Structure formats: structure tokens, C-alpha cells
Amino acid sequence: MTDARPVPGIVLVDKPAGITSHDVVARARRALGTRKIGHAGTLDPMATGLLVLGVEGATRLLTFIVGLDKTYQATIRLGVATDTDDADGEVTATRDAATLDRAAIDAAIAPLTGTIAQVPSAYSAIKVDGRRAYDRARAGEQVELAAREVTVSRFDVVAELRDGAVVDLHAVIDCSSGTYIRALARDLGAALGVGGHLTALRRTRIGPFAVTDAADLDDLASGRSLTPAQAATAVLPRLDVSAAEARDLRHGKRLAGAASRLDRVPAAAVDPEGALVGIVERRGRDVKSAMNMPEEASR
Incomplete structure (x- = not known):
């Protein structure tokens, strides 16, 4: 330490x-x-x-x-299904995927893009009645998770490798938070009738x-x-405030008439020294702090 x-x-x-x-x-x-x-x-x-x-x-x-939103680089193996939908699981089925052509693969990918209803893997960390789904699945329980809406804005196959009865697809995927790439691999394999699972995954962007x-x-x-200010202004609009305004926000006061200075909310309020004062929101025509940063944590 x-x-x-x-x-x-x-x-x-x-x-x-x-x-x-x-x-x-x-x-x-x-x-x-x-x-x-x-x-x-x-x-x-x-x-x-x-x-x-x-x-x-x-x-x-x-x-x-x-x-x-996030970006992933993924390798999906078609022709083999596993119980966890990834390479850490046990093989549950194999089918010959050698006859699959790229047109069929692309046609099966199309319904998995856009806003879709996705059923997460039974071996996910989602809680079911207070316990993680993967704990229940590993204990031999039948786990049924509800579908949830996610958005896959890009599902591009950038390369494929054929090795006997299996096909490995190397893909780049842009998706909303909460999307399970393992579930995409599983659902793609199911749609093609050969099974599929994830063999490699790398997150490149958040x-x-x-x-x-x-x-x-x-x-x-x-x-x-x-710094807190750098991080906050990377993901939120920035509101530059004077030293007096920063003091007022930290003391819980509103900035009267300042709402017109905000295009979007919430926003990151930054003082003249570049320190993050806090996260602010509109209150009518005024601006009020929704979350103050401790001064020692603001720079």
C-alpha cells in the first residue's frame, strides 16, 4: 500500500x-x-x-x-453450443457448420441488430429472488430470465475462419449497456441451426x-x-461557473436565472480553477446542484 x-x-x-x-x-x-x-x-x-x-x-x-454505450471485439464459434454460452462452459451440442455461407450468416445477424428483446445467459450475474442467476444455474436449478430490451447498433463480421465443422466469426459490436455478447453468439448459432458460443471478448470502448x-x-x-472534472465533462455537458457561483452551489444555493445557460441536463459545473463543483440540473429558470463533489475530490 x-x-x-x-x-x-x-x-x-x-x-x-x-x-x-x-x-x-x-x-x-x-x-x-x-x-x-x-x-x-x-x-x-x-x-x-x-x-x-x-x-x-x-x-x-x-x-x-x-x-x-460500449464497443466489443468478439469471436463467435458456430457449430458448438455450451451451457454458459461461452468457452468457459460445457459443450451441450455440436453441429456441422461447414456448409454455412456468408449470405446465411448475414441474414441471421440482421434480426440481432437494432433494438431487440434479448434473453440474458442463464449464467449471468442477474439476480433472481436475491441470488445470482449463475449461482442457481451452477446448483442445477432451472433458470429462466425475462427478455430485456437492448440496442445493437453495429454487428459487423470483419473476418471468418473455417476449420472443419466449425466457423469462427470475428466481429465488432456496438451496443447499449446491458447487452450480453454471449447471448448474441448463442442466438446467432440458434438462428442458423448449428449452435454457437463466444470464444473471445475484448471491450474496447465505454x-x-x-x-x-x-x-x-x-x-x-x-x-x-x-481528474473528476475531465471525466465528468467527457460524458456530460459543461457549465463554467464563477468562483462565487461555485461557492453558492457548494452551499446548496440556486443560480438564479442560469437555466438558459444549459443546453442539456444534467451538466458538470466547473469552477475557474478547473475543479468539478458538482453535477447540476434545472429548477425552473434556475440551476441547482443535484450532486456536489467534496472539495478534496473535485480537482
């Missing part, structure tokens, strides 16, 4: 395969010397790529990041944040982090 006081901010981490997102948080706590670290969405142990961590007071900003800007897990302490 470091002796220096942890600096509040948003840290981008490139998660390696084989560990959980909670393992990454535990490593970050040790590297950065604080237990106050949260994340904006997990990745399965098999998956790699971008995790967004909030440190100290900046954890309050994660609520504005967790729901952002909203405006890219994995190319992320630190390796072994380099967290020296990796670059975003």
Missing part, C-alpha cells in the same frame, strides 16, 4: 483474461492505497479490455458512466473512454488517471 494520499479520479484499466473484475478492483486498492474504489460495469473472467474505475470521491461519477488510453494492471500506480 502506498503512503501518499490517494488522488480522486477515474482510472482506465486494461483487464487481462483469467481474472474477475473484482480481482482488478482488489489490485487497484492495493496499488493506489485506498479501499474506496468502484467500477462502471464488470467483465467476465474470460474477457479482456476496458474497465473504468472510480477512486475516492470520484466513485460518485460512475453512475453517469455505467449506462454508456462511451468516450477507449482501451487504448488504459493502464495495464501491473502499472496502475503510475498510469494516467482522469
Whole structure:
């Protein structure tokens, strides 16, 4: 654990395969010397790529990041189905996919794009009567999850590899938060009548944040982090306020007549020194703080 006081901010981490997102948080706590670290969405142990961590007071900003759209690079194997819909599960069925042509694959992908009703994997972290679905499934219980609406704005196959009876599709997928890429692999294989599962997954983007800007897990302490103001203004409109206005917002006062300065809400209020005052919203013609940042966590 470091002796220096942890600096509040948003840290981008490139998660390696084989560990959980909670393992990454535990490593970050040790590297950065604080237990106050949260994340904006997990990745399965098999998956790699971008995790967004909030440190100290900046954890309050994660609520504005967790729901952002995401981009994934995925490998989908057609011809083999598993119970978990990914490569960590047990094979449940095999079918010869060698005769599938690209036209048939593209035709099956089309209904899986746009706004769709998706049934998550039975081995997901969704809670059913207070217990995780994967815990129930591993205990041998029958798990039936309700379909939920998600949006897949891009499902592009960028390469395919044929090896005997299986076809591996390398795809780039843009989707809304809450989309299960494993479920897309499963549903694509089912639509083609050969079964399918996910063999590799890498998250490359969450909203405006890219994995190319992320630190390796072994380099967290020296990796670059975003200040609360940088992170907030990356995902929300910016409202520049004077020192007097910043003081009023921090004291719970409204900025009279300032609503006309906001195109969209909520917005990030930033003082003349570049510190994040808080997240503000309209109250009639006025602006009021909906979430103040502690001053020590604002820069």
C-alpha cells in the first residue's frame, strides 16, 4: 500500500483474461492505497479490455458512466453450443457448420441488430429472488430470465475462419449497456441451426473512454488517471461557473436565472480553477446542484 494520499479520479484499466473484475478492483486498492474504489460495469473472467474505475470521491461519477454505450471485439464459434454460452462452459451440442455461407450468416445477424428483446445467459450475474442467476444455474436449478430490451447498433463480421465443422466469426459490436455478447453468439448459432458460443471478448470502448488510453494492471500506480472534472465533462455537458457561483452551489444555493445557460441536463459545473463543483440540473429558470463533489475530490 502506498503512503501518499490517494488522488480522486477515474482510472482506465486494461483487464487481462483469467481474472474477475473484482480481482482488478482488489489490485487497484492495493496499488493506489485506498479501499474506496468502484467500477462502471464488470467483465467476465474470460474477457479482456476496458474497465473504468472510480477512486475516492470520484466513485460518485460512475453512475453517469455505467449506462454508456460500449464497443466489443468478439469471436463467435458456430457449430458448438455450451451451457454458459461461452468457452468457459460445457459443450451441450455440436453441429456441422461447414456448409454455412456468408449470405446465411448475414441474414441471421440482421434480426440481432437494432433494438431487440434479448434473453440474458442463464449464467449471468442477474439476480433472481436475491441470488445470482449463475449461482442457481451452477446448483442445477432451472433458470429462466425475462427478455430485456437492448440496442445493437453495429454487428459487423470483419473476418471468418473455417476449420472443419466449425466457423469462427470475428466481429465488432456496438451496443447499449446491458447487452450480453454471449447471448448474441448463442442466438446467432440458434438462428442458423448449428449452435454457437463466444470464444473471445475484448471491450474496447465505454462511451468516450477507449482501451487504448488504459493502464495495464501491473502499472496502475503510475498510469494516467482522469481528474473528476475531465471525466465528468467527457460524458456530460459543461457549465463554467464563477468562483462565487461555485461557492453558492457548494452551499446548496440556486443560480438564479442560469437555466438558459444549459443546453442539456444534467451538466458538470466547473469552477475557474478547473475543479468539478458538482453535477447540476434545472429548477425552473434556475440551476441547482443535484450532486456536489467534496472539495478534496473535485480537482
